[in-house]
Amino acid sequence: MNLIKPMLAVSGQPFSREGWIFEPKIDGTRCIASTRKRAQLTNRRLADISYRYPELVDVLSSLKGEAVVDGEITVFKKGIPSFRSLAERDHQNDPIKIDYLSQSMPASYVVFDILHLNGRSLMHLPLRERKRILFQELEQDLENSESMSLIDSFPERGEDYFQAALKMGIEGVVGKRLDSPYLPGTRSQDWVKIKKSLKLDLVVGGYIPGKGDRRPYFGGLLLGAYSQGKLTYISRVGSGFTDEELRDISRRFLPREEPPFSDPPATPQARWLEPRMVVQVTALEITAEGGLRAPVFLRLRDDKEPEECTLDQIA
Template sequence: MENWFSAKIKPMLAMKSTPFDSEEWMYEVKWDGTRCIAFTDVKKERVRLQNRRLMEITYRYPELVEDLLLFSNSNAIFDGEIVVFKDGKPSFQLLQQREHVDSRFKIEILSKKIPAVYIVFDILYCSKWLINEPLERRRKILKDVTIGTKNCTLSEIFRGGDGIGLLLYEKTVDMGLEGVMAKKLGSEYLLGKRSSLWLKFKKKNTADCIIVGWLEGEGEREGKFGSLILSFYDKGEFVHAGQVGTGFTRDFIDWFYNKLRKIEVDRPVKIKKLPKFSRNVHWVNPVYVCEVEFLEKTKDGKLRAPVFIRLRDDKGIDECTQI
């Protein structure tokens, strides 16, 4: 990775965990947004934004491009989360508006109407590669080379001990936030790996699922989709996860229905545990990933009472493993 600015970087990922506290861990709020690697070349005044699927998303966030050149005083690669706030809390509905617009004119308007914030929690490069440096060292460098701006800020960290990890989790739950990240002190940054050195505490049961088809709608949804057919991707195989028919806005149904029609196919991919459907089924190429909330997982591996939260353009089908 000699040419740091044009590198393709897969971020380090966390595993799920029950909340705990330890002096050997560092804690921070888990923000509900889109993961983003930011390449900031202050000398040549250029910025690249890349999501976890290695897609270029720089054009979507002009307000961040401008701020990152003020945020950093050195050439650097940051890891963080892009968040859109409403009334002091992350709004995934507003974030979806930002992510699903391609018109340059509309992007410019939305960047002013509902601006995004880049919350930075790690630094991977600063004149040299830092991924093998311990977490504490990376955080110190991150603090030394940045200054807060209107749209870029550092994630606040809390050293574990005296119940801090558990207290922070309780506070985030009370505030309606997504959860907490716990990171092992002394840990290196493991590119593209999901590691137990990073753990996430989440109150809600959520899952990332692949959309493999839809069932025709009825009533006010007639002529559109009524529910989406979901699948996990486990050990190279698609496994039916259930259907989700709630959580959609009318605008989303209209917009996404047109997207689905463009990728419709005659036959589905081979899906294990697929039931027979009473309504007409339409199959699609498995390219879209969505996040759903659910009550529990049934004995046969299906999601009980799933509710659609959002599309996850930043995730690939290989990340939709069974939970």
């Protein structure tokens, strides 16, 4: 299929509005997939991730017709997306382990849009029409599927649905204007993500050497975000890593002599890195100085380009 960059949402506060729908925010791996004789799955960076999710490829390949759909891959635990389980699936390259995990820790693909159908682009159509076609084409085929589903949506009352989502253990909702076309690669005001917790995607620009059990790896990562083409230092994160994540992240380090930050922290032990790696962290709040209070590492974001991690997340 022709590769398509996904349409993106801006961040916002809870609201209710006529002409909008609200969907649960599934915090997983964004994926655009084709349904054809042999399905293909691509992430936000347009990398082919089909080999990591053979159980999803099987379902998509069995569907009638040829469509291109947009959605999120996640791993559910007790009905709630699991960060740790998804990370284990999303960074696996060993074919034997992939086959084992596809059975012991199966992924789910939650579909919320349709972009092409039988060779015809639908992206110019309003969302309300794309939703109608999506359910018309796929709802019956997916009725008994355990690994692929169509997302639920609720009209207008975004504030009520946001509170309901929090009670269900979901991190938030996404509001979408029903008249909106699909704009590939665009962060549009027509889609608004509303989250309960502070989660940020930041660029690794350096690290602090580890001590004790962390000596082979690192003590903390130095993180930043882009503004007008420059990488601004935000915070250090040193907690939340499993042993496997410590090893994996350390193996990805690409050392450099000069700091990549426009305003590097005055940390004598700092070691600088090429700003190629993206991580997601959570924190209690943004400090008055623009840093993070009590940041904790959540996961690597191989599906996101460093330049996408901008300073407006911190606003």
